[in-house]
Amino acid sequence: MEPPLRLIAGNPLDQLARTLEALLVVASAPLPVEELAGAADDDPERVEAALGLVGERYREGRSGVVREHVAGGWAFRASREAADACAHLFERPAQRNLSAAAMETLAIVAYLGPCSRPDIARIRGVAADSAVAGLVERGLIAEAGRDDGAGAIRYRTTPLFERVFGLESLSQLPRLDDLGAGTDEIRERLDAVAEKRTA
Amino acid sequence: MIVRELDLDLDAFEGPFDLLLTLVLKDELDLREVDVAGIVLAFLERLAEREELDLEACGEFLVLIAALLELKARGLFPEEAAELAELEPEAAAEELARRLAEYRRMKEAAAWLRERLQSEGERFFRLGPALSYGVWNDVTPLAPQDPERLAQVIRLLAVEPPEVSLAHMALRFPPVGQFLERFRAVLRRRTRFDFDGEVGGLARIEQAVAFLALLELRRSGEITIDQAAPFAPIRVARAGEEIMNRDERTVAWNLRSA
Numbered sequence: 362m363e364p365p366l367r368l369i370a371g372n373p374l375d376q377l378a379r380t381l382e383a384l385l386v387v388a389s390a391p392l393p394v395e396e397l398a399g400a401a402d403d404d405p406e407r408v409e410a411a412l413g414l415v416g417e418r419y420r421e422g423r424s425g426v427v428r429e430h431v432a433g434g435w436a437f438r439a440s441r442e443a444a445d446a447c448a449h450l451f452e453r454p455a456q457r458n459l460s461a462a463a464m465e466t467l468a469i470v471a472y473l474g475p476c477s478r479p480d481i482a483r484i485r486g487v488a489a490d491s492a493v494a495g496l497v498e499r500g501l502i503a504e505a506g507r508d509d510g511a512g513a514i515r516y517r518t519t520p521l522f523e524r525v526f527g528l529e530s531l532s533q534l535p536r537l538d539d540l541g542a543g544t545d546e547i548r549e550r551l552d553a554v555a556e557k558r559t560a
Numbered sequence: 561m562i563v564r565e566l567d568l569d570l571d572a573f574e575g576p577f578d579l580l581l582t583l584v585l586k587d588e589l590d591l592r593e594v595d596v597a598g599i600v601l602a603f604l605e606r607l608a609e610r611e612e613l614d615l616e617a618c619g620e621f622l623v624l625i626a627a628l629l630e631l632k633a634r635g636l637f638p639e640e641a642a643e644l645a646e647l648e649p650e651a652a653a654e655e656l657a658r659r660l661a662e663y664r665r666m667k668e669a670a671a672w673l674r675e676r677l678q679s680e681g682e683r684f685f686r687l688g689p690a691l692s693y694g695v696w697n698d699v700t701p702l703a704p705q706d707p708e709r710l711a712q713v714i715r716l717l718a719v720e721p722p723e724v725s726l727a728h729m730a731l732r733f734p735p736v737g738q739f740l741e742r743f744r745a746v747l748r749r750r751t752r753f754d755f756d757g758e759v760g761g762l763a764r765i766e767q768a769v770a771f772l773a774l775l776e777l778r779r780s781g782e783i784t785i786d787q788a789a790p791f792a793p794i795r796v797a798r799a800g801e802e803i804m805n806r807d808e809r810t811v812a813w814n815l816r817s818a
Binding site for chain 2: 388389436437438439441443444447448451459460461462464465467468469471472482483484485486487488490491521524525526527528534535537540
């Protein structure tokens with residue numbers, strides 16, 4: 362049995378917690394503590410403590426709205442319990458329908474960004490023009506200046522990317538070294554194929 | 561098995577292999593967008609469906625796919641082609657292994673992202689334009705102002721600007737007759753004169769009117785005009801007085817032309 366709601370009047374952080382709730386409701390993007398503190402005109406440390414209170418109240422299994430730390434800030438989202446109902450109201454977001462080419466391109470930009478289309482093409486072996494254009498249109502990547510050498514436009518992932526994938530930041534991505542086979546292993550396999558062919 | 565009839569279903573193309581080749585050769589399909597590995601897989605699948613190995617088809621396919629790969633490589637890495645060609649076999653193999661490993665890691669990363677997207681598929685949140693309150697915070701507020709003073713400033717702006725005088729732009733043409741008399745007086749004293757010397761100190765518009773007077777005198781047969789070359793001095797002489805003989809003039813012309 363869940364205890365009753367514990368935003369008790371008398372707790373000095375209650376008023377601040379209610380203010381933060383309001384700010385998170387009106388915000389359309391995650392808000393870092395500094396921005397919340399600026400808007401609430403309060404101390405960042407007190408804001409963090411008050412966010413703890415908000416998190417107690419708005420969590421999975423207790424509320425239809427869930428407070429989360431995502432994309433470098435704090436935000437509200439719908440609870441997983443309410444996902445089906447939300448899906449009836451809204452169409453499947455465009456960010457979710459990604460082809461294999463788009464996903465590979467997104468991975469390259471997330472790990473190596475800012476990087477240009479030639480950089481992506483060099484790794485994938487196919488031109489990245491359409492995949493990049495699709496990701497920009499979906500708001501998952503955005504322009505981030507130009508390459509020093511050839512002047513090609515470079516791209517990086519957006520906060521929306523982190524939010525769609527539920528990442529607090531890009532540092533939550535698995536380390537590249539832990540992914541896939543290493544160069545040595547591939548080289549051994551190449552050598553083995555070559556030996557087999559010449560035998 | 562006919563290689564050219566191989567059915568393909570790729571991201572960039574759907575149809576028989578020979579149509580893809582035709583489109584590529586006609587530059588109507590960008591080969592850089594074509595997943596060549598997908599073509600190889602389609603061929604291998606078709607090959608696996610048959611119980612015996614069709615060597616003729618394999619040979620034909622290898623030739624075609626090798627040509628496609630070369631074309632694609634040139635299209636993708638125009639600058640690197642020469643660079644890679646210079647590599648020793650050992651270094652080239654190392655480079656190939658490095659690139660394959662890099663691509664493999666990115667494929668794994670893409671797979672991780674796809675799994676993540678599926679596990680986070682039930683996320684619904686508000687999307688909208690960026691907040692603007694931060695911008696308002698950055699605006700420095702105005703100091704308190706006196707309304708009367710503001711009204712004065714606005715009154716200054718509301719005053720009609722003074723009309724700009726164009727008097728200096730009006731053109732005044734001196735009468736042609738003035739120059740007719742002037743030139744006639746000169747010719748009474750001298751048999752000839754230099755036009756530039758007579759009008760040199762005058763304004764441009766007065767020089768133009770003086771030239772009209774000169775033409776008028778020429779039309780009435782009172783003077784003869786001679787000029788050795790374009791932009792050379794205009795010599796004016798009383799009618800009946802030759803400015804210089806023809807030989808002299810020819811020499812002068814040739815000298816100026818040279």
